[in-house]
Every structure is written in C-alpha cells, then in structure tokens.
Amino acid sequence: MHAIATRGLTKVYKNLTKGNKRSLDELSIHIREGEVFGFLGHNGAGKTTTIKILCGLVRQSAGEASLFGIDVRDPASRAKLGYLPEQPYFYEYLTPRETIEFYGRLRGRTPQQRAEDWERLSLLLDLRDIAEQRIKGFSKGMRQRIGFAVALVGDPPLLILDEPMSGLDPVGRRSIRQLILRCRDEGKTLFFSSHVLGDVEQICDRVSILSRGKLVREGRIGQLLGEEPHGVEVVATGLNEVSRAPIAAAAREHRTHEGQDVFVFDEAAAAQEAARAILDSGAALESVTPLKQSLEEFFMKEHGATAAGAGA
Amino acid sequence: MRIWIVALNTFRESVRDKVLYVLLLFALTAVLGSKAIGWISIGQDIKIVKDFTLASMSVFGALIAIFVGTSLLYKEIDKRTLYTILSQPMRRWEFVLGKYLGLGLLLGLVVLVMALVSGLYLLVLGGKPDAAYFLAALLIYWKLLLVTSFAVLLSSMASPILGAIVVFALYVFGHATGVFLDLPAQFDGTFSKTLLEGLYYAFPNLGNFDIRAEAANGVPINPSYVLFALAYGTLYSAAVLIAAVWAFENKDV
Numbered sequence: 197m198h199a200i201a202t203r204g205l206t207k208v209y210k211n212l213t214k215g216n217k218r219s220l221d222e223l224s225i226h227i228r229e230g231e232v233f234g235f236l237g238h239n240g241a242g243k244t245t246t247i248k249i250l251c252g253l254v255r256q257s258a259g260e261a262s263l264f265g266i267d268v269r270d271p272a273s274r275a276k277l278g279y280l281p282e283q284p285y286f287y288e289y290l291t292p293r294e295t296i297e298f299y300g301r302l303r304g305r306t307p308q309q310r311a312e313d314w315e316r317l318s319l320l321l322d323l324r325d326i327a328e329q330r331i332k333g334f335s336k337g338m339r340q341r342i343g344f345a346v347a348l349v350g351d352p353p354l355l356i357l358d359e360p361m362s363g364l365d366p367v368g369r370r371s372i373r374q375l376i377l378r379c380r381d382e383g384k385t386l387f388f389s390s391h392v393l394g395d396v397e398q399i400c401d402r403v404s405i406l407s408r409g410k411l412v413r414e415g416r417i418g419q420l421l422g423e424e425p426h427g428v429e430v431v432a433t434g435l436n437e438v439s440r441a442p443i444a445a446a447a448r449e450h451r452t453h454e455g456q457d458v459f460v461f462d463e464a465a466a467a468q469e470a471a472r473a474i475l476d477s478g479a480a481l482e483s484v485t486p487l488k489q490s491l492e493e494f495f496m497k498e499h500g501a502t503a504a505g506a507g508a
Numbered sequence: 509m510r511i512w513i514v515a516l517n518t519f520r521e522s523v524r525d526k527v528l529y530v531l532l533l534f535a536l537t538a539v540l541g542s543k544a545i546g547w548i549s550i551g552q553d554i555k556i557v558k559d560f561t562l563a564s565m566s567v568f569g570a571l572i573a574i575f576v577g578t579s580l581l582y583k584e585i586d587k588r589t590l591y592t593i594l595s596q597p598m599r600r601w602e603f604v605l606g607k608y609l610g611l612g613l614l615l616g617l618v619v620l621v622m623a624l625v626s627g628l629y630l631l632v633l634g635g636k637p638d639a640a641y642f643l644a645a646l647l648i649y650w651k652l653l654l655v656t657s658f659a660v661l662l663s664s665m666a667s668p669i670l671g672a673i674v675v676f677a678l679y680v681f682g683h684a685t686g687v688f689l690d691l692p693a694q695f696d697g698t699f700s701k702t703l704l705e706g707l708y709y710a711f712p713n714l715g716n717f718d719i720r721a722e723a724a725n726g727v728p729i730n731p732s733y734v735l736f737a738l739a740y741g742t743l744y745s746a747a748v749l750i751a752a753v754w755a756f757e758n759k760d761v
C-alpha cells in the first residue's frame with residue numbers, strides 16, 4: 197500500500213470576479229511507505245494546493261487521492277497524518293504546552309499519552325523554556341518548532357510538510373533537516389514541498405517536479421539528472437589552427453581560456469572523436485570530463501521549458 | 509468528544525479576551541444603575557428594576573453573541589488556525605458545533621452571572637426574584653442561542669462587519685415581526701401581502717422569547733408557553749446550524 201497516492205488529481209479554484217484558476221492538473225503520484233519524498237516547484241506551481249487536498253482542507257475538482265488507501269475525503273484518512281502548514285498558525289492565547297495538550301485531545305490521546313507527548317516533543321523541539329508563555333509574540337522560528345511538535349503529536353507514521361525550511365535562518369534550516377532525517381530513521385514517511393533545492397538534494401529518496409500545476413518529472417534524483425547529460429567537456433593545449441576548426445565546428449561550445457581550448461560536446465561519442473583528433477594532431481589532451489548537471493540547473497531548465505510552452 | 513474539546517477551547521479564548529470583562533462590567537453597572545430609574549417612578553422600584561435588568565441581559569447578551577459569533581469561524585479561516593485543526597481526523601460539523609457550543613457556554617455564564625447578581629440586588633431592595641423572573645432569563649438565554657446560530661452561519665460566509673450588520677438587523681426586526689402584517693387594507697390579495705406574510709412566518713420571531721412584562725408585573729406564566737418557546741428556539745437554531753454546517757462543509761480553506 198502507498199502512504200500517499202493520487203490519480204488525475206485536479207483543482208480548479210472557482211472565483212466569480214477573477215475567473216477560474218486551474219491550479220493543479222491531473223497529478224498522479226505514488227509515495228511508498230518509509231520514503232522521503234521531495235515535492236518541488238516554483239512559487240505558484242500548485243504544491244500547497246496538492247498538500248491542502250491531501251490534508252482535507254481543499255476539495256479536489258476531479259481525480260482521487262488517498263492516504264494509506266483511505267480516500268482523503270474521509271476524515272479517517274487523517275488518523276495517521278501529521279501536517280505542518282506553510283506558515284503554521286496557532287491560537288495566540290495558548291501556551292506551547294496547552295497547544296500540544298489541545299491537539300493531543302483532538303487526536304484522542306489519553307492523559308498518560310498526552311503527558312508522554314509533551315515530554316518527548318518539548319525535549320525534541322526545545323520547547324521547555326517557553327512552555328508557559330503565550331504564543332502571541334513568538335518568532336517565526338519558534339512557531340515553526342511548535343508547528344513541528346504539533347505535527348508529531350501522536351507519533352503519526354506520515355508527515356506532510358509544506359515548505360518546512362522557508363523563511364528560516366541557516367541554523368533553523370539545519371535543525372529542520374536533522375528532524376526530517378531523524379523521522380526517516382524512525383521509519384516515517386515524509387512528503388515535503390520546497391522551492392529550495394539544496395535541502396531536497398541531500399535528504400530525499402525521490403522527488404517530483406511540479407510546474408504550473410502539472411507534473412513534469414518524477415524519480416530518483418540521480419536518475420533525473422542522469423537522464424539528460426549536460427555534455428562532456430574536452431580540454432586541449434597546443435592545438436593548431438587547422439586542427440582546431442573542425443573540432444570547434446562539431447562542438448556545442450568552444451572557448452579559449454589561458455592558452456587552453458575548451459570544447460563542450462552533447463554526445464560522449466563526439467567527445468571521444470574530438471579527443472582522438474586532438475591526439476592525432478600532436479596537441480596535448482588535458483582532460484575529458486562529463487559535465488554533471490546540478491538539480492538547480494535541471495530545475496531551471498524544466499521550468500523554462502514549460503514556461504515557454506505555456507507562453508507559445 | 510471532539511465537539512466538547514473545541515467548545516471548551518472557544519470558551520477559554522473568550523475568557524482570556526479582556527473585552528469580555530469590559531462588557532460584563534457594563535452590564536452589571538446597568539443592573540445596579542436600574543435603581544436610579546426606579547426613583548423617578550415612585551413605588552414602582554421593584555417592577556422597573558426587574559424590567560430593566562432583564563432588558564440589559566437581552567441587549568448585552570446579544571452584543572456578545574453578535575460580535576463574538578460573527579467572527580467565530582471567520583477568524584479561524586482568516587488567521588489560518590484551522591489548518592492544523594481540520595487536518596485532524598475530525599469532521600467539519602464537529603468543529604462548527606464546537607465553536608457554537610463554546611459561545612453558548614460563554615453566554616450561559618454571562619446570563620447566569622447577571623441573573624444571580626440582579627436576583628441578589630432585588631432581594632436587597634426588598635423584592636422577590638421569583639420563578640417567573642428566572643424563567644424570563646432562561647428564555648432570554650434561549651433567544652441568544654438562536655441569535656448565535658445566525659451569527660455562526662454568517663461567519664462561515666461573510667466578513668464579521670457584514671455579518672454583524674445582518675445579524676443586528678435580524679435581532680431588531682426579529683423583535684418586531686408584526687410589521688410584516690401591518691399592511692393597509694388596499695394590499696389585500698396582492699403578491700406583496702403573501703410575500704410579507706410568508707416572511708412573517710419564516711422570520712425568527714424573537715418576540716416569542718419575551719415574557720419580560722409578565723415577569724416584571726408578577727403575572728403568572730403558563731409553563732406550556734415556556735415549553736413552546738424553548739421548542740421553537742431549539743428547532744429554529746438547529747435548522748440554522750444545519751445551514752451553517754452545510755455552508756462550511758465543502759469550503760476551501
């Protein structure tokens with residue numbers, strides 16, 4: 197069974213004055229139990245919309261979605277779910293301790309379990325010093341910690357986190373990343389959205405990339421990057437004019453840099469041929485390097501492609 | 509019981525809100541100040557004090573019902589506090605009923621405090637806070653619950669300001685539904701007449717909850733009338749709450 201499954205999930209926001217907005221278009225994804233899944237996309241791609249449907253806040257216009265096989269329209273599907281909203285808001289008149297208590301009650305935890313929840317979560321998220329202060333006036337980082345604690349009340353096996361690291365300082369980002377890894381080690385399934393790729397690259401098993409409401413890529417990060425090699429770079433020194441011209445003509449890119457010729461080829465075969473030609477001409481072959489594409493570049497290219505497609 | 513958890517938390521929110529104490533202070537001042545009006549009409553003290561304290565329960569209670577009630581759901585949507593609540597394994601109607609019940613608890617407390625304080629005050633003045641007086645207070649409470657259900661309905665659809673205006677209008681016209689029938693004879697048989705008659709029966713008749721004059725004048729109150737008014741309020745509130753739940757059920761938040 198999948199922790200999360202969607203099929204043809206579509207959302208059209210109806211608005212009388214601004215017209216209808218198709219924010220999610222036939223999204224089909226499957227997240228296995230125990231996976232750390234990154235849900236990528238630029239602002240407005242439809243990440244939050246998807247997450248809100250999964251968490252029962254927004255009703256889909258078409259398609260299906262389920263958590264552990266239970267339709268998201270059934271509140272029972274949320275029994276195993278912990279959710280951290282994009283910007284978590286809590287009752288300002290409550291203290292962190294009362295907040296954890298309140299959500300524990302809503303989840304039907306016994307008094308004993310609620311006491312354990314507080315012991316565990318206040319330690320994990322460092323809430324003890326602020327336990328008795330009202331949330332009103334707390335900083336973004338403190339609220340994020342409370343939000344994480346609330347998501348972990350009752351120790352749910354599935355966590356859905358909407359941009360958990362955005363708006364935090366480097367220290368805050370790191371501690372969230374550690375929390376995610378810790379939850380993964382406990383065997384939880386994690387689904388989190390982000391438009392910042394650095395974090396995703398390091399901690400996710402798989403990612404999917406969303407652009408303008410459509411799924412454009414899905415898979416392991418290495419596999420996604422491997423699918424489209426960025427090219428092969430060939431560097432030579434001491435090339436003469438006559439042998440340089442045909443090689444440069446076959447290359448995608450040619451530049452000279454500190455007396456070296458740098459060629460970039462799309463295909464590995466073409467690069468090999470060029471290397472042979474360089475050696476045959478008597479010049480020195482300095483290096484042949486496959487260019488590894490970063491996720492950032494990949495992401496930008498994908499976004500650019502769909503943006504151009506939509507504009508045409 | 510999740511409804512109850514939401515209700516208690518809503519109650520706690522109002523209790524921690526200082527505005528409430530200001531209102532309650534006003535209300536109690538009004539109760540105690542009623543003696544001042546009593547002086548003007550000599551020999552009528554007790555009657556006037558009863559009349560006036562019941563009237564202030566109604567007005568201050570309605571102010572709380574309208575101002576707290578019309579922002580009850582709206583504030584949760586606007587401040588996004590319901591993201592982490594509706595994503596719990598709970599049903600939306602449990603949330604709506606919980607919010608309603610929380611405010612109902614608060615109003616119950618307000619009416620109770622006012623009734624007890626004014627009852628004591630009547631004793632001090634040498635009057636007798638009898639059953640009729642407390643029955644009148646009970647019906648006022650029931651009326652406030654009906655007003656609250658309208659406020660909750662509005663708060664799932666409109667801004668608190670618009671909601672407050674609508675519910676306030678309902679409160680005012682609800683006490684004067686007779687105007688719908690007071691048409692000159694030339695309207696007999698016209699469509700407007702039928703429409704207004706329809707409105708008369710559909711509109712919440714808050715006058716049904718008003719036994720203030722009887723209570724003030726010591727006229728005995730028919731228990732079956734009280735039962736009628738309680739049943740009327742219960743059924744009407746239930747219908748409005750069903751509408752509120754329905755409006756909230758499929759809302760994207």
Ligand SMILES: Nc1ncnc2c1ncn2[C@@H]1O[C@H](COP(=O)(O)OP(=O)(O)O)[C@@H](O)[C@H]1O
Binds near residue numbers: 760
């Ligand atoms: N309630 C709404 N009504 C109308 N349009 C909305 C609503 N919520 C989001 N949108 C639109 O849907 C698109 C996707 O938004 P969102 O899911 O928040 O994207 P992301 O989280 O990836 O930044 C955006 O263009 C946004 O303007």
Ligand SMILES: [Mg+2]
Binds near residue numbers: 245359
């Ligand atoms: Mg978002």
